[in-house]
Amino acid sequence: MKKIIKFSKFFLPAVIISLSIIAFGLVGFFTKGLNLGVDFQAGINETIQLAYPAGDVTFDGKGNAELTVSESQLTLVFSGAEAQKRTVMLDYKTYSTLADIKSALEKEQGIRVSLAEGSESLPSNLLVPTYQGNSLLSLNPVKLYRAPKDDTERYASIDIVRDALSPLGDITVQTINPPSSQRYLIRVRDNGEDPHFMTNTPQTIRRLIEDKVGADRVVVVKADYVGPQYSEALGRQSVWLVLMTLVLILIYSAIRFKIEYAIGAVVAIAHDALVMIAFIVWTRMEFNTTTIAAILTILGYSINDTIVQFDRVREERKIHPSEPFVDVLNRALTLTLGRSIITTLTTMLAVLALYFFTSGSIKDFALALLVGMVSGVYSTIFIASAIVLFWENHKKKRQAKAPKDKGVPAAAVSKN
CATH class of the missing domain: 1.20.1640.10 (Multidrug efflux transporter AcrB transmembrane domain)
Structure with a gap:
């Protein structure tokens, strides 16, 4: 038994x-x-990544050109009535440096790429993905960003971000693992005093952080807003x-x-x-x-x-x-x-x-x-x-x- x-x-x-x-x-x-x-909280949750500017991309050709940067490749899609619809994919294994990416992109008619000084020899897999969706190229430059190449280039910390955003008052900042990615979740509560809170706050976050770490170093990964009701x-x-x-x-x-x-x-x-x-x-x-x-x-x-x-x-x-x-x-x-x-x-x-x-x-x-x-x-x-x-x-x-x-x-x- x-x-x-x-x-x-x-x-x-x-x-x-x-x-x-x-x-x-x-x-x-x-x-x-x-x-x-x-x-469950009225306000905005914004995930940002602090990075380095890698270069600019412009387009002055016919039709439309959309640029997408992922973790493994860069994709360029041409469409429109005056252009042949086609897709160009540049994987980082084949095009291993930013110079290779630039050379391949500029072979496409109307595409111009300007890389930041000293970026030509950097690995292409350092490019930060376009989290906010495809970027429609035009004469207005679309910025490319890159992650730090090693520990010596990492400049951000949660204390720096908190200190930069202290003028906003009631905020919380969290590090998104791994810390080496320099990604942070920023939560700002909406107290109802600013009728344009949803549009003003993301701009303020970017301005305050860039004042602290330098211009063109903030990449918005995701932004969510929920109203109080x-x-x-x-x-x-x-x-x-x-x-x-x-x-x-x-x-x-x-x-x-x-x-x-x-x-x-x-x-x-x-x-x-x-x-x-x-x-x-x-x-x-x-x-x-x-x-x-x-x-x-x-x-x-x-x-x-x-x-x-x-x-x-x-x-x-x-x-x-x-x-x-x-x-x-x-x-x-x-x-x-x-x-x-x-x-x-x-x-x-x-x-x-x-x-x-x-x-x-x-x-x-x-x-x-x-x-x-x-x-x-x-x-x-x-x-x-x-x-x-x-x-x-x-x-x-x-x-x-x-x-x-x-x-x-x-x-x-x-x-x-």
């Missing part, structure tokens, strides 16, 4: 540990707050979404099992959500719609695990009706432990692939899922089961205290 693990001995220490983690998270929440993404509405909707999920799970669990099981299940998944919030607060992970999706995913994952455990408890109670409930509970948890571990580890393999092979918000989503899955297995065993055991013990004590004979004896009634 399989050895029964006495999980019930660890219920009280587990509850104390969980309360400590949740309290730690709440302290962080009220003192540090969430690192709100642009979805949208961010407030989205925040309220997210809270209601999580609360309604908990209510629906409570109703479902109460119908399928008993009320004590339903309360245990809801407390367990609420525990998982609070643990994830604590992790997000203290790691300063950006809290955005992707984070909400991760929390809701874990709520569904955790309740599935809890339902399986409770099903087993119900079956074991039918098989061993005379045994103390604590023994039935320990046996059910022991029998389903292997299934819970294997299922979680299998799911984690897919999530780990997301974590290691993606970046940005998807990487944060995967990390939040990993924390939530560990918490989900833990809460199913030690939190949901502890609630049910406490309820059963309390009910048993109340039944023991209740008088055995609540009515008047039949003999006494017949005498009257």
Whole structure:
């Protein structure tokens, strides 16, 4: 017979540990707050990269010419009624220096390239991609930028960026890994005082940083703006979404099992959500719609695990009706432990692939899922089961205290 693990001995220490983690998270929440993404905070989130000017490109030919710089190649697309539609792709392996890129581009009619002094021999893979989309070439020069060639050319730091933007007041600046890329996420809150905030702020950011590090050294990677009404509405909707999920799970669990099981299940998944919030607060992970999706995913994952455990408890109670409930509970948890571990580890393999092979918000989503899955297995065993055991013990004590004979004896009634 399989050895029964006495999980019930660890219920009280587990509850104390969980309360400590949740309290730690709440302290962080009220003192540090969430690192709100642009979805939940009125203002602008702008990602910039500090680089060097590499040169200018102009076009005075017929038709249209669009230039795109990626991490592996430079692409030039000709179109229009007066031009033959064609695409020119210059990969950095074939055209290994900026001089090679210039020579190849100037073979195309109407294209003129002017490289910055001393840039001719630099590797072409240092070119900074055109993150804001294709650049339509004209007589007005389109600037090319390059990353630092080595550590000696790296001039930026998060302190320099913060110092440059200090006139803006309430801002946050984060380094985007790796630090050698000189990329920074700048968040400026919209307090509603500037009616042209959306257009003025990006210009101000560029001007202040260029005043600090030099002209033509700021590349805008991405810029997002969210108005105050949208961010407030989205925040309220997210809270209601999580609360309604908990209510629906409570109703479902109460119908399928008993009320004590339903309360245990809801407390367990609420525990998982609070643990994830604590992790997000203290790691300063950006809290955005992707984070909400991760929390809701874990709520569904955790309740599935809890339902399986409770099903087993119900079956074991039918098989061993005379045994103390604590023994039935320990046996059910022991029998389903292997299934819970294997299922979680299998799911984690897919999530780990997301974590290691993606970046940005998807990487944060995967990390939040990993924390939530560990918490989900833990809460199913030690939190949901502890609630049910406490309820059963309390009910048993109340039944023991209740008088055995609540009515008047039949003999006494017949005498009257």
